[in-house]
Amino acid sequence: MTGEKGVIGFIGIGVMGKSMAGHLLKDGYSVLVYTRTKEKASELIEAGAGWMETIEELASQSDYIITMVGYPSDVEEIYLSEKGILNSAKEGTYVIDMTTSKPSLAKKIYEAAMQRHIHALDAPVSGGDVGAREARLSIMAGGDQEAFDACMPIFSVIGQNIVYQGEAGSGQHTKMCNQIAIAAGMVGVSEAIAYAKNAGLDPENVLKSISAGAAGSWSLSNLAPRMLKEDFEPGFYVKHFIKDMDIAIEEADHMKMEVPGLTLAHSLYTELQKKGEGDSGTQALYKLWKS
Template identity: 65%
Template sequence: MVIHPAQTVVGFIGTGVMGKSMAGHLMQAGYQVHLFSRTKSKAQELIDRGAHWSETPGSLAQQCDVILTMVGFPSDVEEIYLGENGILSNAKPGSYVVDMTTSSPKLAQRIEDEARSRGVYALDAPVSGGDVGAKEARLSIMVGGSREAFDAVLPLFQKLGTNIVYQGEAGAGQHTKMCNQIAIASNMMGVVEALVYAEKSGLDPATVLKSIESGAAGSWSLSNLAPRMIAGNFAPGFYVKHFIKDMKIALQSAEEMNAKLPGLALAESLYEQLAASGEEDSGTHALYKLISRL
């Protein structure tokens, strides 16, 4: 299949903080887009712009050549792909399914096995870049599955991101995303502690940021999320509850590989405390609230 706006119908499932922007980019590129979301109101803006609504994942799959999913948890992924009226039991042979949720590597392998048995190509393609990356089509996309499927779907990925890397067979994209989340988890603790230290020492955190963000301490979180912390803006670019989910997946995978990740374990325990204090729907940078109270 040659993927082209004039002849490819795209399905998109999950129109949340990131999915809404991603689906919008595909529409802007000229693709006919069919949508499904558990909460239809989240998709209404895209429907008003011309997207087609489907009542179930299965009915969407029947109409589409490529289906992309961006949902919350592995349990959602499993239900949408492997459920009774899910994608794979309804997808057309020769179609492509691409899960862009951060999910379990093992589940990605299960989906790929089931897809192959039905003549469907499956990719796991989690992303990094948050709400800003999704809005600006600058996501990093890390992809697992067959190289043939990756090459076919690449034109769609290029409408969503700027750093698109094929990582290997099924599950490789998810394993790569775990590496990303592990690095973010410890880095976020450092960013938060640096700001708290700056405040306690009587410095202006915004002025401190000017000195450290372009030096050896520089990171995406320091440049993009530290200003939000300073401004008291904890709206989610990425939810605390979803980050906890990611860290749990990484810790479980690490345990299965006999890898010890003490920094990740500490970060996960701190985020559990943060969620228990009522911040599970805040952005991940709300860790600042917890650390500043300790």
């Protein structure tokens, strides 16, 4: 399968990956997809994407490879196993891990890729399902500047706020900053909605005032309305957010840094997961105040 813009192999067609791959397909790239469950890729295949039976097959036929999977363990297996990406891709291929993963793993993949003359970037994203659907994700990238510049046309199709952060692992470290800020913010958003209800106010009317003021945030504008509608479908899974917070806490420990706000949010989300909400969206945190 060929295309003037090159062939992109996409691994991980989940809540966000499906939209991201779709934008690239519409923009004129040839897109090859692989996911553990073929049915998840059915719409993309119908739209013209090619289905690959194995990671090895996908990697050997791609000029660029994007991964958007669940956990660091998935990333490590996909990239570093015997039949993984780095042992199957051609020299000169660009590999872009957009999963939120460990900075140390990003560096490990970068170094292994260098030995095989493959260009590796860690480029996690922020913006959730809405940002992915509307092609306005924030993309934070680590790796070589030259590789980042070469992949900028791809990033521009799926995102709007695209920033090169530095050497390998820098993208993942930046994503940890993002998740730390969101974690404490989600506690505040949930408390604010609960407070408004307990005070006898109209929460939707309260949002009109506070979302446009100093308290304004993406979470307040996009997730608080979902809380009020009791829409807890995942734009981003609770279980994946806990994974991100685990990574951030681990990295903070390495730096001998205290993160009390993150620690509190982590404990609350862990409690939420124990209540069976791991597959709900992060806005389900509000249920701890609602129940």
